[in-house]
Amino acid sequence: MLDRLAFIITDGILLGLIYAIAGLGLSLVLGIMGIVNVAHSAFIMLGSFFAFELFRRLGLDPIISFFLAMPVFFLLGTIVYRALLTRIERVSQSQGLVAMFGLMVLIENLSTIAWTTDTRVITAAYTNASLVLGSLYIAQVKLIAGALALVLTLLFWAFLRFTLIGRAIRAMGQNRDAALSVGIDVRRLSAVVFGLGIACAGAAGVALAMVFPFSPNTQIQWLAWAFLVVILGGLGSVANTLIAGLIIGLLQSLSTAFLPFDYVYLVLYVLLAVILVLRREGLTLVVKRAI
Amino acid sequence: MNAVSSAPILKIANVVAGYTAGHPVLRGVNLIAQPGHITGVLGPNGAGKSTLLRAIAGFLQPSSGRIVLGDEDIAALPPHRHMERRIALLPQGRSTFPELTVAENIELGGWTMRGDRARLRQAVEAMFARYPHLRALRDRPAGSLSGGQQRAVEIARLVIGDPKVLLIDEPSVGLSPIVAAQVYRELEALKAEGRTILLVDQDVRAAIKIADYAYVLSSGRNDIEGDRSAFEGDLGVMVRRWLGV
Numbered sequence: 001m002l003d004r005l006a007f008i009i010t011d012g013i014l015l016g017l018i019y020a021i022a023g024l025g026l027s028l029v030l031g032i033m034g035i036v037n038v039a040h041s042a043f044i045m046l047g048s049f050f051a052f053e054l055f056r057r058l059g060l061d062p063i064i065s066f067f068l069a070m071p072v073f074f075l076l077g078t079i080v081y082r083a084l085l086t087r088i089e090r091v092s093q094s095q096g097l098v099a100m101f102g103l104m105v106l107i108e109n110l111s112t113i114a115w116t117t118d119t120r121v122i123t124a125a126y127t128n129a130s131l132v133l134g135s136l137y138i139a140q141v142k143l144i145a146g147a148l149a150l151v152l153t154l155l156f157w158a159f160l161r162f163t164l165i166g167r168a169i170r171a172m173g174q175n176r177d178a179a180l181s182v183g184i185d186v187r188r189l190s191a192v193v194f195g196l197g198i199a200c201a202g203a204a205g206v207a208l209a210m211v212f213p214f215s216p217n218t219q220i221q222w223l224a225w226a227f228l229v230v231i232l233g234g235l236g237s238v239a240n241t242l243i244a245g246l247i248i249g250l251l252q253s254l255s256t257a258f259l260p261f262d263y264v265y266l267v268l269y270v271l272l273a274v275i276l277v278l279r280r281e282g283l284t285l286v287v288k289r290a291i
Numbered sequence: 292m293n294a295v296s297s298a299p300i301l302k303i304a305n306v307v308a309g310y311t312a313g314h315p316v317l318r319g320v321n322l323i324a325q326p327g328h329i330t331g332v333l334g335p336n337g338a339g340k341s342t343l344l345r346a347i348a349g350f351l352q353p354s355s356g357r358i359v360l361g362d363e364d365i366a367a368l369p370p371h372r373h374m375e376r377r378i379a380l381l382p383q384g385r386s387t388f389p390e391l392t393v394a395e396n397i398e399l400g401g402w403t404m405r406g407d408r409a410r411l412r413q414a415v416e417a418m419f420a421r422y423p424h425l426r427a428l429r430d431r432p433a434g435s436l437s438g439g440q441q442r443a444v445e446i447a448r449l450v451i452g453d454p455k456v457l458l459i460d461e462p463s464v465g466l467s468p469i470v471a472a473q474v475y476r477e478l479e480a481l482k483a484e485g486r487t488i489l490l491v492d493q494d495v496r497a498a499i500k501i502a503d504y505a506y507v508l509s510s511g512r513n514d515i516e517g518d519r520s521a522f523e524g525d526l527g528v529m530v531r532r533w534l535g536v
């Protein structure tokens with residue numbers, strides 16, 4: 001029994017780390033720029049296929065793809081920002097939402113043409129291996145994906161906290177006019193923030209592809225997960241996003257273990273509803289903003 | 292902080308500006324801020340004082356008229372390009388970055404120095420030397436400070452960039468008389484360093500005490516103007532009656 005509980009908790013934590021990075025970029029872009037990026041999960045899916053193609057064509061290990069995805073998707077994000085968002089920025093929130101929705105549909109359709117709707121998996125050398133700790137079995141891929149997710153989260157946290165540009169990004173989210181007054185080029189920095197959000201989505205997609213099957217038309221499912229993390233964790237705080245991811249991962253693994261399958265999503269969506277009713281800012285009440 | 296060498300003159304000529312097309316708030320404002328002087332801008336609520344400062348700081352594009360700093364027309368200059376020209380705004384109300392620490396707030400004031408980190412660090416320390424009461428607060432989030440302490444952070448964040456022209460909007464609102472007096476003393480110190488100050492204030496008495504020259508705006512237009520002695524005499528009585536002070 002104790003073994004089983006240890007397994008469930010370990011599994012939940014590892015899943016939670018992955019969920020946290022699925023929500024991280026969404027939280028950053030929404031918290032700092034006020035853009036509801038509904039195309040976020042489409043970029044997560046592109047991240048999965050990025051790893052898939054590199055693995056299929058070049059035999060590249062997804063661990064390497066994870067780190068490659070960051071600069072590639074950063075660039076992609078800044079291009080999308082310049083092409084799509086500079087024009088509608090400040091015009092209206094709903095126009096931004098419509099544009100991002102259009103982008104999501106576009107990415108999904110193009111991806112379906114490129115990769116069909118078949119479900120894919122990446123089978124690396126360690127995919128079916130397990131780490132045995134006493135009587136505890138942990139799937140190696142989950143361990144690796146969880147560790148990568150933790151690394152990415154820490155990188156983000158450190159970047160926003162310890163670098164001048166990271167502080168400028170936070171300043172921009174806290175008081176846009178004052179940021180402009182001290183000389184920060186908010187427009188240019190916004191492109192960087194959006195790029196970081198997409199870099200995070202791409203890397204999350206690689207981590208997800210190591211653990212879960214994926215296809216172009218299941219990406220929308222990840223949008224729900226990412227929003228769940230953001231709503232629970234509140235906006236713009238890396239620490240809270242991480243905690244929110246962990247809570248959701250644990251809830252999922254616990255409810256998967258102890259409830260009939262159909263109830264797992266019910267538990268999560270009831271949780272979502274409760275949070276939305278109780279408090280808009282989510283966990284921020286409990287855990288003081290701690291970026 | 293070194294004395295500022297030759298602050299430029301700031302000239303506002305026939306500026307028309309507003310928030311919605313066809314409804315200008317400023318309807319042809321003229322004004323000169325002399326180098327090294329404090330120039331007051333007075334007037335009732337809604338006269339357009341803050342709008343004028345925001346237009347000078349680049350947050351609002353005048354639909355016509357000129358805003359000239361030295362020999363450059365800066366009317367079309369975007370707001371984030373003002374600091375590098377050493378013209379800085381202290382806006383009305385709170386403007387700290389509330390979740391950043393005091394030190395981080397001040398450091399971002401030196402954003403234009405970011406290419407030279409050693410110099411930036413030195414400049415931050417110079418601000419803690421200049422405003423020693425901030426030193427004990429350096430690692431506190433700015434949003435957790437009192438109104439007076441936050442004002443000091445805002446001033447330090449402004450001064451670190453060594454501005455030659457300061458646009459100051461209602462610096463003493465909401466502060467205790469003692470803290471307000473400190474703020475005005477600091478403005479005089481900044482003037483003594485040779486900086487040009489454009490001071491918008493509801494507190495006519497306090498503003499006139501330190502201003503070399505003052506303009507009164509009403510409904511987005513110039514009303515009366517004069518040097519300190521004019522406002523201290525008959526004009527002062529008139530303005531006070533007119534403002535209901």
Ligand SMILES: Nc1ncnc2c1ncn2[C@@H]1O[C@H](COP(=O)(O)OP(=O)(O)OP(=O)(O)O)[C@@H](O)[C@H]1O
Pocket residue numbers: 310311316334335336337338339340341342343383493
């Ligand atoms: N952001 C805004 N959008 C639209 N109208 C505005 C905005 N800010 C100010 N106004 C309008 O512009 C006019 C002038 O406002 P402004 O803030 O410049 O006056 P003020 O002289 O600074 O007044 P106060 O002494 O109350 O600060 C007012 O009628 C106000 O309603």
Ligand SMILES: [Mg+2]
Pocket residue numbers: 340341342383460
């Ligand atoms: Mg005002």
